[in-house]
Each structure stands twice: as structure tokens, then as C-alpha cells.
Amino acid sequence: MKISMLAPLLALGLAGCATEEQTRALAEAEAAYRALQDDQAIMREAPKDVLRAAETLERAQRFQGYLGSGEDVRHYSYLSQRYSQIAREHAELAQGRERERQLQRQRERMQLALQGARVAVPRQDQQEQLISLAATETDRGLLMTLGDVLFPANSTELSPAANRTLLKLVQFLQLNPARSVRIEGYTDNRGDEEDNQRLSRARAQVVADLLVSLGVEASRIDVVGYGHLYPLAENASARGRAQNRRVEILFSDEQGRLAPLR
Missing domain, CATH: 1.20.1270 (Substrate Binding Domain Of Dnak; Chain:A; Domain 2)
Incomplete structure (x- = not known):
């Protein structure tokens, strides 16, 4: 039952x-x-x-x-x-695929602009070139800072605003073949630490890849991502975070020697 x-x-x-x-x-x-x-x-x-x-x-x-x-x-x-x-x-x-096509068109435009610049711009001495790059002397050597305007938020895709700055950098490296650079990526402190480190290096690598595609030898470029370490400003404000999201280009001396890693 x-x-x-x-x-x-x-x-x-x-x-x-x-x-x-x-x-x-x-x-x-x-x-x-x-x-x-x-x-x-x-x-x-x-x-x-x-x-x-x-x-x-x-x-x-x-x-x-x-x-x-x-x-x-x-x-x-x-x-x-x-x-x-x-x-x-x-x-x-x-x-x-569309982003790749856009990147290819961007590279082609930059290559044409670079060729035109070689013809149109007389050779400058190194000091004038560095001034045009807005590079500053630091305790680690000459440093050029690319602000976060080069990348949309949380993206590794270069914005159109990057073109002119990076063309100047390519010109400088082609006119000074003994120089090498370290490209360093940084983020603000929002988000996961590991993700920030990965994003910072990916952004630095994008800049390095573009330099190589424009004729700079890969052996002259070192790439590192520091994530949210070494901030320039407090992360408490939007303005401070924007300052901390950056890519820095550290130049070697005239013999090609770079400062040690941070």
C-alpha cells in the first residue's frame, strides 16, 4: 500500500x-x-x-x-x-577582419606619410629631434610619454591621434640607428591586477608592432608591461587615472644602452 x-x-x-x-x-x-x-x-x-x-x-x-x-x-x-x-x-x-583591414590602411597611410616626411624634412640634429618628440631627461634616461588618448578605454587598438606622434618616433629611430628603445605600458589601478598587467603589455606591444611594420628593426625594441605600478598621479580622480594610463618610450644612450628594468 x-x-x-x-x-x-x-x-x-x-x-x-x-x-x-x-x-x-x-x-x-x-x-x-x-x-x-x-x-x-x-x-x-x-x-x-x-x-x-x-x-x-x-x-x-x-x-x-x-x-x-x-x-x-x-x-x-x-x-x-x-x-x-x-x-x-x-x-x-x-x-x-574589419579591424585588421583598418589597421592595414592605417599602416599604409603612415608609410606614405613617412616617405613624404623623408623627402620634405631636412635632417635635424638629435637635440632638435628630441625636442620635437617632447622627450624629457629623467634619472632613467630620455623619456617620451604617450597619454591614454592613443587608446580607447580598455582597448589595445591605436587611435588616429597616435599617427603623428609615432611617425616622429619612427623618423627619429631611422635617423639615429644606434639608438634603441624600451616601450613600457601602464594602466590605472581599476580592475584585476593580472588583467591590468596584461593590458599594459599588450598596449606597449601594439606600439612596438607598428614601429616594426614601419621599418624599425625589432632587435632595437624592448617591450614591458608594468600594469598599475609606478603611477604618475593619484588614482582617486578621473584625471589622475587618465595620467596613469599611458605608454612610455625610454630611449637608450647613443651607444644603444638602455637603463635597467624598473
């Missing part, structure tokens, strides 16, 4: 679990699709995948209204989530 009473209770419990599972699966699929709709880049770059995500989500929602259709709800919810994920991945790939 007890066993016969227990069986229906177990069945009800299992049915309840199944219902909760399909409801959760459908809610996750709906959330993933809503996120796509809020991202115009995804809607533009991956319309077919977005449409598939919508169609399979609609099927899942339709089956939700029928008894005994839990498996169908979970199946189409899963498919909708996967299509949402695929749409996001396709959009990221497309955006990455």
Missing part, C-alpha cells in the same frame, strides 16, 4: 524537475536572444544566424504550451542558444 502511494509522488516529483529544467532552458535561450537584439553589430554582421536563433526560440516557446513536450522545449532552446552563440562568434570574426 505504501509503495503504491509512493509511485505517483515520485512521478510528480520527476515531472516537476523536468518542468523546471525546460523552463530554465527556455529562459536562458530567451535571454541569449535578447542580448543579440541589443547588439547592432551582431544584427548587422550575422543576420542569418540571428534569424535561426529566433526561429528555433519560437518553436521552443510554442512547444512550451503542450503537455509532454519537455524534450522538444529543451531541444529547441538548446538550438536557439547555440545559434545565438554562433551569431556572436561570426560577428566578432567579421569585426576582427
